[in-house]
Amino acid sequence: MADTLKDMLRYDLTFDCVQCGYCLPVCPTYETMERETHSPRGRINLIKMVAEGKASVEDLKQPIDKCLGCMACTTVCPTDVQYGQLFESAKHVIDEYEEKTFVQQKTEHFLFHSFFPSTAWMDQLGNATWLYQVSGLQKAARGLNVMSAAPLHLGKFEQVLPPAPSPKERHARKNRLHPDGPPKAVVAFFTGCVMDSVFFRQNEKTLELLRLSGAEVQLPKTQTCCGALHAHAGKEPEALTLAKENIQAFEEKPVDYIVNNAGGCGAQLHKYGELFAGDPEWEQRATAFSDKVRDITEVLVELDGLEFTERVEETYTYQPSCHMTNVQKVKEPPLQLIRSVPGVTLKELDRPDFCCGSAGIYNITQHEDAMDILDVKMKDVKRQCPEGIVTTNPGCMLQMKLGVQREGLEEEIDTVHIVDLLMKAKPVTKQAAKA
Amino acid sequence: MHEWEEQLRALLSNKRVFTELADRYSYSFDASFGEHLPEVVVQPKTTEEVQTIMKIANQFGLAVTPRGQGTCLSGGPLPVHGGILLDMAQWPKEINVFADDLIAVVTPSVLTADIHAAAENYGLMYPPDPSSAHVSTIGGNLAENSGGPRGLKYGVTKDFVIGLEIVTPEGDVMHTGGRTIKNVTGYDLTKLLVGSEGTLGVITKATLKLVPKPPAVQTMMAAFTDMATAGKAISKTLTSGVLPAKMEFMDRACIEAVERYRPSGLPTASEALLLIELDGHPETIKLEAEQVKQILVELQADPIITAESDEEAQKLWSARKLVSPAIATIKPTKISEDATVPRSRIPEMMDRLKQIKEEYQVELVVFGHIGDGNLHPDIMCDQRDEEEMIRAEKAVAEIFRAALELGGTLSGEHGIGTMKAPFMEQEMGEVGVSMLKRIKEAWDPNNIMNPGKIFAEKGQKLVLRDG
Numbered sequence: 001m002a003d004t005l006k007d008m009l010r011y012d013l014t015f016d017c018v019q020c021g022y023c024l025p026v027c028p029t030y031e032t033m034e035r036e037t038h039s040p041r042g043r044i045n046l047i048k049m050v051a052e053g054k055a056s057v058e059d060l061k062q063p064i065d066k067c068l069g070c071m072a073c074t075t076v077c078p079t080d081v082q083y084g085q086l087f088e089s090a091k092h093v094i095d096e097y098e099e100k101t102f103v104q105q106k107t108e109h110f111l112f113h114s115f116f117p118s119t120a121w122m123d124q125l126g127n128a129t130w131l132y133q134v135s136g137l138q139k140a141a142r143g144l145n146v147m148s149a150a151p152l153h154l155g156k157f158e159q160v161l162p163p164a165p166s167p168k169e170r171h172a173r174k175n176r177l178h179p180d181g182p183p184k185a186v187v188a189f190f191t192g193c194v195m196d197s198v199f200f201r202q203n204e205k206t207l208e209l210l211r212l213s214g215a216e217v218q219l220p221k222t223q224t225c226c227g228a229l230h231a232h233a234g235k236e237p238e239a240l241t242l243a244k245e246n247i248q249a250f251e252e253k254p255v256d257y258i259v260n261n262a263g264g265c266g267a268q269l270h271k272y273g274e275l276f277a278g279d280p281e282w283e284q285r286a287t288a289f290s291d292k293v294r295d296i297t298e299v300l301v302e303l304d305g306l307e308f309t310e311r312v313e314e315t316y317t318y319q320p321s322c323h324m325t326n327v328q329k330v331k332e333p334p335l336q337l338i339r340s341v342p343g344v345t346l347k348e349l350d351r352p353d354f355c356c357g358s359a360g361i362y363n364i365t366q367h368e369d370a371m372d373i374l375d376v377k378m379k380d381v382k383r384q385c386p387e388g389i390v391t392t393n394p395g396c397m398l399q400m401k402l403g404v405q406r407e408g409l410e411e412e413i414d415t416v417h418i419v420d421l422l423m424k425a426k427p428v429t430k431q432a433a434k435a
Numbered sequence: 436m437h438e439w440e441e442q443l444r445a446l447l448s449n450k451r452v453f454t455e456l457a458d459r460y461s462y463s464f465d466a467s468f469g470e471h472l473p474e475v476v477v478q479p480k481t482t483e484e485v486q487t488i489m490k491i492a493n494q495f496g497l498a499v500t501p502r503g504q505g506t507c508l509s510g511g512p513l514p515v516h517g518g519i520l521l522d523m524a525q526w527p528k529e530i531n532v533f534a535d536d537l538i539a540v541v542t543p544s545v546l547t548a549d550i551h552a553a554a555e556n557y558g559l560m561y562p563p564d565p566s567s568a569h570v571s572t573i574g575g576n577l578a579e580n581s582g583g584p585r586g587l588k589y590g591v592t593k594d595f596v597i598g599l600e601i602v603t604p605e606g607d608v609m610h611t612g613g614r615t616i617k618n619v620t621g622y623d624l625t626k627l628l629v630g631s632e633g634t635l636g637v638i639t640k641a642t643l644k645l646v647p648k649p650p651a652v653q654t655m656m657a658a659f660t661d662m663a664t665a666g667k668a669i670s671k672t673l674t675s676g677v678l679p680a681k682m683e684f685m686d687r688a689c690i691e692a693v694e695r696y697r698p699s700g701l702p703t704a705s706e707a708l709l710l711i712e713l714d715g716h717p718e719t720i721k722l723e724a725e726q727v728k729q730i731l732v733e734l735q736a737d738p739i740i741t742a743e744s745d746e747e748a749q750k751l752w753s754a755r756k757l758v759s760p761a762i763a764t765i766k767p768t769k770i771s772e773d774a775t776v777p778r779s780r781i782p783e784m785m786d787r788l789k790q791i792k793e794e795y796q797v798e799l800v801v802f803g804h805i806g807d808g809n810l811h812p813d814i815m816c817d818q819r820d821e822e823e824m825i826r827a828e829k830a831v832a833e834i835f836r837a838a839l840e841l842g843g844t845l846s847g848e849h850g851i852g853t854m855k856a857p858f859m860e861q862e863m864g865e866v867g868v869s870m871l872k873r874i875k876e877a878w879d880p881n882n883i884m885n886p887g888k889i890f891a892e893k894g895q896k897l898v899l900r901d902g
């Protein structure tokens with residue numbers, strides 16, 4: 001048993017950590033929770049201790065549950081410790097070791113097998129039953145015992161959700177879009193599960209921006225959830241199954257890029273290659289998939305096909321998604337796009353790389369802790385006195401909206417996805433002569 | 436619950452007293468070797484709280500180990516006798532710069548880099564610059580008497596501390612020194628406490644000396660085909676009337692490691708690389724740079740690069756900064772030493788290190804603050820390889836011996852802690868160690884303040900393996 005625990009926890013990777021502490025200053029949970037147990041170095045050490053049998057899996061649970069998975073630690077680590085792999089393997093072990101009641105097993109099964117991967121469920125979710133469904137999520141999360149006894153604060157989230165489109169509008173969408181001229185590129189769009197239901201309008205705008213930029217856009221029908229939430233919950237097999245479905249779905253027609261507009265999903269899609277490392281059947285296909293994954297901002301910058309017809313005379317600040325910055329390493333394109341909008345003044349945050357606390361469903365499962373982190377973020381936002389906050393991930397967008405609401409600043413600060421801002425400036429296709 | 440735990444919880448509330456295994460393990464290590472579980476971790480935030488904690492510890496005979504951010508390379512914050520681990524890193528951070536007095540008053544938890552930034556706002560500089568400045572606390576720097584590249588011109592932490600607030604091992608508050616630069620009243624307890632590695636008291640506040648920030652810097656790099664010539668370049672420069680702020684060194688193994696890790700255009704055919712930084716008035720450093728260049732040309736250094744812009748200088752320094760991560764790719768476990776020798780003996784020391792490397796078959800690389808004789812011979816090994824670790828232990832002991840035989844010291848900046856304690860007598864002699872012990876006994880009659888450090892326990896040997 002001890003040996004398998006060592007393998008499962010990736011004990012070998014813990015030795016790359018020289019315990020220098022360089023990661024401490026960038027870790028949001030170390031800052032707000034004020035103890036080494038909630039620092040990257042502390043977590044890695046605990047994984048090692050558990051692998052060596054000195055501490056139990058139970059001892060590891062809270063420190064791992066409280067990690068945002070923001071991966072800020074990996075960007076400063078001088079010895080390139082693979083924290084992401086350690087974190088996910090720890091999640092997996094905790095999940096495997098946990099004794100669950102029948103009800104817990106059932107809710108989990110529902111949540112991760114039926115709920116997230118299902119377009120039907122996501123449609124429902126989008127069709128305004130969000131709160132009830134998320135309450136189901138709440139119950140499941142409680143069943144999973146990933147939450148403290150504290151009551152949920154879903155009402156707050158509900159207030160910041162965008163209005164849902166009608167089912168008619170949703171189903172009117174075409175599976176293929178053509179640019180006005182000859183296509184500069186052929187791309188497939190990853191709709192995402194939550195993204196396509198709750199943030200349907202942002203998806204529509206994304207598609208239009210791609211089209212205006214000169215891309216032919218396809219929406220593979222059989223695509224499904226990216227699996228990020230599963231992977232972060234320790235549900236490795238489920239994450240792999242979803243990955244395979246997506247790889248197949250996007251293999252059907254050859255495309256230049258697989259585009260997404262949600263930082264967290266993008267990061268997971270980027271990792272498919274890594275997920276199947278050593279798998280003779282899937283590794284190559286997965287790598288081919290991951291190599292094509294791009295964030296919407298990267299593609300828009302590359303195609304350089306937009307021209308804006310209206311000025312947006314406002315001051316914005318930008319909250320980058322952690323997964324986009326730290327995992328996908330996309331930093332410049334969003335800034336470039338924001339700066340390209342005529343009239344916009346961009347005031348960057350002092351600490352843009354500090355997580356906002358959204359982190360998947362962290363702001364639901366670890367609500368109080370997420371709010372402490374959000375408070376730090378909002379202080380920074382307020383210092384910039386912006387009229388708007390631009391984000392690149394739906395999770396961050398909701399969280400920032402919540403932050404604005406908690407500060408009572410809804411009237412002053414508008415929170416938008418970057419595609420919202422770009423559309424606000426009324427883009428048209430750049431004229432070939434000028435381009 | 437133990438009575439002491441109850442008392443601690445009554446004082447600090449549950450939020451700042453941890454006894455869970457996960458928390459105890461999280462404070463069981465530093466950046467060196469070994470793992471020791473404290474019985475309890477506490478986070479004091481006021482001087483009065485530290486006083487009460489010390490009194491409880493004395494009453495119940497519990498060891499107390501202060502800890503900053505645990506970046507120590509010699510085992511200083513390891514709670515080797517269990518007891519109370521005092522986490523000083525969460526103390527409220529305060530930096531007050533008194534520009535007219537050229538001083539800053541700081542709390543122990545402040546990160547050194549934040550002091551640098553605060554001083555700069557006033558056109559001032561706090562010179563001590565350990566490479567860990569953006570992670571380590573000033574409390575830890577004071578306790579370890581940390582140094583850095585700028586040590587060559589400016590000295591180490593102790594040269595910039597003029598006053599301290601201390602909680603004694605018996606729980607009393609004491610002030611040493613003051614806010615004046617000149618202060619000759621009585622024994623210099625400030626200097627005694629700086630570098631005492633948390634064995635004489637808990638630092639709760641410090642008054643630091645600042646200097647005007649030099650308006651300009653000039654970076655230069657020079658490569659040599661042999662160590663002896665590099666040694667000459669160092670001594671010639673230092674006797675030429677020019678005192679660089681920094682003079683850093685990389686050996687061939689480091690150069691090669693950096694080039695493999697992230698190609699930076701370093702001359703891989705060289706045996707030794709010097710990085711020199713001059714600071715001062717722009718006109719002055721222009722002349723000084725000429726003078727240094729002359730020396731380098733005479734010794735046939737090749738290439739000699741004089742940075743023309745800030746970016747170019749940054750590029751040169753980034754190669755030096757890459758040494759640590761680059762060598763970590765050789766093998767995962769890093770034994771970082773800081774044996775220091777008189778500058779004239781550097782080439783000899785380099786020869787000894789070469790012999791040690793061959794004799795014990797270890798991956799030994801050398802870099803460091805060569806201008807002040809402070810070398811960092813690092814042995815790269817693998818903790819899981821028992822046999823290799825035994826060879827490494829022997830090699831480390833041999834490095835210490837070589838440094839001492841050449842008239843040097845065990846530690847230039849990392850401290851003694853648990854790692855070098857067994858070698859203290861070799862450097863200080865029996866009487867020297869005995870005097871230190873007497874001081875320790877007088878300050879801390881119950882021996883509860885960070886016991887197990889500096890002074891070797893009977894039969895204690897250097898062990899870099901677990902358990």
Ligand SMILES: Cc1cc2nc3c(=O)[nH]c(=O)nc-3n(C[C@H](O)[C@H](O)[C@H](O)COP(=O)(O)OP(=O)(O)OC[C@H]3O[C@@H](n4cnc5c(N)ncnc54)[C@H](O)[C@@H]3O)c2cc1C
Pocket residue numbers: 019020021465466500501502503504505506507508510511512523543564565566567570571572573574575576577578579580581582583584632633634636637638639759848849885
């Ligand atoms: C990558 C890396 C680079 C480094 N570079 C350098 C360098 O260039 N120069 C250098 O000198 N060192 C260097 N170090 C070593 C280390 O950073 C220093 O020794 C630093 O001063 C330790 O600070 P800390 O806050 O981490 O203290 P800790 O490691 O937690 O503690 C160090 C010692 O201080 C004591 N202590 C801490 N706070 C207090 C207090 N308030 N009162 C009393 N005692 C206290 C502890 O008991 C312990 O003995 C480096 C370390 C690493 C990992």
Ligand code: SF4
Pocket residue numbers: 016017018019020021022023024040041044073076077078079080081
């Ligand atoms: S920065 Fe990397 S090596 Fe250093 S403590 Fe953090 S994880 Fe470990």
Ligand code: SF4
Pocket residue numbers: 026027028029030038039040043066067068069070071072073074083
């Ligand atoms: S992933 Fe984020 S929260 Fe987790 S340890 Fe790293 S920096 Fe901290």
